[in-house]
């Protein structure tokens with residue numbers, strides 16, 4: 002079963018640089034949500050903050066009702082065992098083959114026998130379409146395979162919340178479609194909650210129940226998919242249409258020109274400015 | 280300001296490592312593998328540096344003792360110089376330049392591939408799993424390297440005095456016993472131990488904090504070598520000064 006994640010007033014900065022501020026929304030239990038946003042808007046930082054790898058400056062995160070930003074490292078490990086995370090490039094352990102990578106969480110956290118572990122690992126490899134690849138090392142396979150193996154490892158402890166950082170970047174359109182189908186299938190069969198960071202517009206348009214978008218250091222929107230797809234917000238429309246014409250420019254820094262370094266625009270100004278551009 | 284913060288973070292990292300060292304299960308396999316790796320990258324360069332270094336010390340002291348009219352002490356003086364100072368210095372150079380740098384590169388690569396984040400998410404503390412065994416391996420190997428350098432120095436001094444300069448073995452050992460003491464070796468070995476621990480801690484700390492892709496790892500490795508050298512030489516001075524305060528010297 003999936004868990005709900007409530008994010009309230011979350012703000013994160015590195016030194017003087019604010020990555021995003023005052024982000025509030027709820028990931029509904031058992032549903033698939035997608036987080037969009039131009040490169041460098043802090044999507045990866047957001048996922049890492051959700052699992053406690055970064056501590057936010059302000060705000061709270063409740064996972065299944067438990068506040069995690071104030072937990073100690075030891076208590077965090079207990080919460081993290083209910084989560085599966087797929088990092089941007091799979092983040093497999095380079096010193097182990099794929100089989101041992103996927104078996105790693107089982108060997109660390111369960112008392113299963115090697116025979117039971119083999120059954121589970123082979124099942125997960127099968128699930129991501131990599132049966133027979135267990136002997137390969139992460140350095141010997143393509144980026145797409147690393148991501149799928151990383152997903153298999155994330156799934157091995159039957160997580161209730163699965164976070165994926167750009168699972169489809171670097172994959173061809175057919176494989177991206179298969180991966181989307183796999184995620185939908187996992188969601189149906191396990192009921193886990195998903196949060197997926199992606200750049201793929203097709204994925205965003207078909208897969209999720211909800212869509213959120215980070216832009217200019219704030220959460221522009223988080224709402225049911227149909228609502229976002231029908232939105233007339235210029236940022237959302239430009240991003241979903243992959244249009245060069247609109248408020249989003251070539252470089253993230255340029256988008257912020259005119260509002261001083263590192264500050265977030267007030268809501269009215271932000272809206273007004275983009276209305277003119279659109 | 281940045282230096283102070285980094286120093287504070289490094290001290291905190293050291294304390295974390297000490298704490299994690301007492302947490303079970305101890306990663307014996309990883310420690311042995313790391314120790315073996317360290318020996319394999321450092322033993323040959325250590326020997327190749329120790330022999331000419333010992334020879335230079337012997338030549339310098341041979342000439343100096345002649346100027347002072349104390350030729351009979353030349354062999355012993357060079358051995359003591361090697362055991363007291365050359366051993367720990369060669370150990371520091373090798374353990375930081377080869378060992379610490381390799382650890383930094385290894386952990387840096389894992390950091391930018393997000394392996395360390397993945398480990399934390401999977402409920403494993405990278406400090407306990409990766410840093411502790413490396414620090415222990417480095418400490419053990421540093422003591423060993425220092426022993427190797429001392430042995431090479433003593434053997435070299437013997438060859439130099441007895442075989443090349445026609446001294447007698449008896450007078451060589453007698454002059455040696457007149458000046459040196461076991462505490463010299465203990466002091467040198469304890470410095471080597473500290474160097475091994477510090478070089479590994481610095482390498483691991485900078486590797487785990489590398490950022491900015493492969494270039495960032497390169498910079499971290501560079502920094503780890505430079506910082507380790509500076510720190511180890513400073514620590515060496517302090518520990519020697521303390522040694523001379525605490526341990527009375529023969530003949531003085």
Ligand SMILES: Nc1ncnc2c1ncn2[C@@H]1O[C@H](COP(=O)(O)OP(=O)(O)O)[C@@H](O)[C@H]1O
Pocket residue numbers: 015020038039040041042043044045046047490
């Ligand atoms: N550990 C860190 N220290 C300092 N700045 C960081 C760190 N991690 C990420 N950043 C900065 O945070 C911003 C957002 O990065 P990221 O989350 O990777 O963006 P995205 O995934 O949306 O492309 C970037 O400007 C990046 O430089």
Ligand SMILES: [Mg+2]
Pocket residue numbers: 044045046089166
């Ligand atoms: Mg990212």
